[in-house]
Amino acid sequence: MVERIVEAGRQVLVEDGYDTFSTNRVAAAADVSPGSLYQYFPDKASIVAVVVDRYVDETSELVAAALSDRITELGPAMVRDTADALLAALERDPALLRVVYEELPLGRTHARLTQVERQVRHLAAAYLGARPEINHRPDAAAAAWIMVLAIENLAVRWVLDRPDLTRDQLLDEMxxxxxxxxxS
Amino acid sequence: MVERIVEAGRQVLVEDGYDTFSTNRVAAAADVSPGSLYQYFPDKASIVAVVVDRYVDETSELVAAALSDRITELGPAMVRDTADALLAALERDPALLRVVYEELPLGRTHARLTQVERQVRHLAAAYLGARPEINHRPDAAAAAWIMVLAIENLAVRWVLDRPDLTRDQLLDEMxxxxxxxxxS
DNA sequence: TCTTAACGCGAGCCAGGGCTCGCATACCAT
DNA sequence: ATGGTATGCGAGCCCTGGCTCGCGTTAAGA
Structure with missing residues (x-):
């Protein structure tokens, strides 16, 4: 039941965007009565929160898995493989990505994303700090911040805006x- | 009168965010009756649109001015000066930046931003194409896309998230x- | 001063939508 | 069979907020 509601929530979000996301629509999409929603969720926001949390978890797990597989690789190969995994994870559901990234009210959502970003940044900083042969930047933490933010944003924008760049080209540029x- | 309404709109947006932005609140902040709003604006969305358009225009003009002053400079100096101007422009009103970047419903707003981004990208591509001595990348358009997006996003995130980086450090990293x- | 029209006012209309509550139904234990 | 409980239902309550409409007020021109 919870499953049906969450899936319906995701569907409404993806198909019509957040501005038309109403509890009644979710209930209808789940083929469930509005009243039943509130047996499993305290309010509308928490339905959205579960949808988003699942999405963020799935995505970050995919990337984390790829990253831990490639953690021994050096420099270019590692960047390329990680970026590739990130792109693949984002390409799974571009419509939901758009909603999460561009339409959702902040609050919990943004906090959740920031938290994941921080973890990745710490990982990257540790990686850079341990490998002076590929990292000549003086401040590993700063370099990690720059790197993670740049790659993340380029990947998201590429998936959402579909600029005139092939996937391979993008990876090369990254x-x-x-x-x-x-x-440098 | 229009002035008072727009200013009140900006104020409500900045102080309480978009979710509590109601026509009644704007009217109250402008010390004006709700009815009067509709003598000058067709609907709520158009009030927001004017506020956003002004902000985007002001910001992009500041950056464009700085850029046209420095267009003869080469490579590092040019990047640094442009990024510096962008940062200064964004630092004028971080609260409004946050609302525009993170809270507003898409539609017109996003279209407006995308349009400015495209212009900047074309400028950058022309600049890169004309200077092979500082640009070894094979595809100038692609390089411009990467460059503009990366710098823009880093600048915005730095202003909004206030990470543990001084302004000068940020410019150095950029x-x-x-x-x-x-x-490369 | 009188007329007129634009300007502004603000109580309130009305639609949309989050959420509730009392009832029905299905399932289980006795 | 029968009583009891948990699960789901859905009409509708009610509040929020975008927007309107008819009235007062003010100011310009005759």
Whole structure:
């Protein structure tokens, strides 16, 4: 039941955006009565929260898995593989990505995203700090901040805006960006 | 009168965010009756639109002015000065920046931003195309896309998230990022 | 001073939508 | 079979908020 509601929530979000996301619509999409929603969720916001949390968890787990597989690789290969995994994770559901990234009211959502970003940043900083041969930047924490933010944003924008760039081209540019930066 | 309403709109947006932005609140803040709003604006959305358009225009004009002053400079100095101008423009009103960037419903707003971004990208592509000595990337359009998006996002995130980085450090990192990228 | 029209006012209309509450139904234990 | 409980239902309550409409007021022109 919870399952049906969450899935319906995701569907309404994806198909019509957040501005038309109403409890009645979710109930209808789940083929459930409005009253039943409130047996499992305290309010509308918490339905959205569960949808978003699931999405963020799935996505970050995919990337984390790829990253821990490639953690021994060096520099360019590692950047490329990680970026590739990130792109793949984002490409799973571009419509939901758009809603999460561009339409949702902040509050919990933003906090959740920020938290994931911080974890990734710490990982990256540790990685950079341990490998002076590929990282010539003086401040590993700062470099990690720059790197993670740049890659994340480029990946998201590429998926959402579909600019005139092939996937491989994008990965090449990302690798060049990071490699050039770390060595300068 | 229009002036008072727009200013009140900006104020409500900045002080309480978009979720509590109601026509009644705007009217109260402008010390004006709700009815009077509709003598000058067709609906609520158009009030927001004017506030946003003004902000985007002001900001992009500041950056454009700085850019046209420095257009003869090469590589690092140019990146640094432009990024500096962008930061200064964004720092004028961080609260409004947050609302525009994170809370507003899409539609017109996003279209307006995308349009400005495209212009900047074309400028940057022309600049890069004309200067092969500082740009070793094969595809100038792609390089411009990467560059503009990365710098813009880093600047916005720095202003909004106030990470543990001084302003000068940020500028140094940005210059290193772009210079390293273009030469690799 | 008188007329007129634009300007502004604000109580209130009305639609939309979050949420509730009393009832029905299905399932289980006795 | 029968009583009891948990699960789901859905009409509708009610509040919020965008927007309107008819009235007062003010100021310009005759």
């Amino acid at each position: 690798v060049a960006l990071i490699a050039g930066y770390l060595l | 210059v290193a990022l772009i210079a390293g990228y273009l030469l």
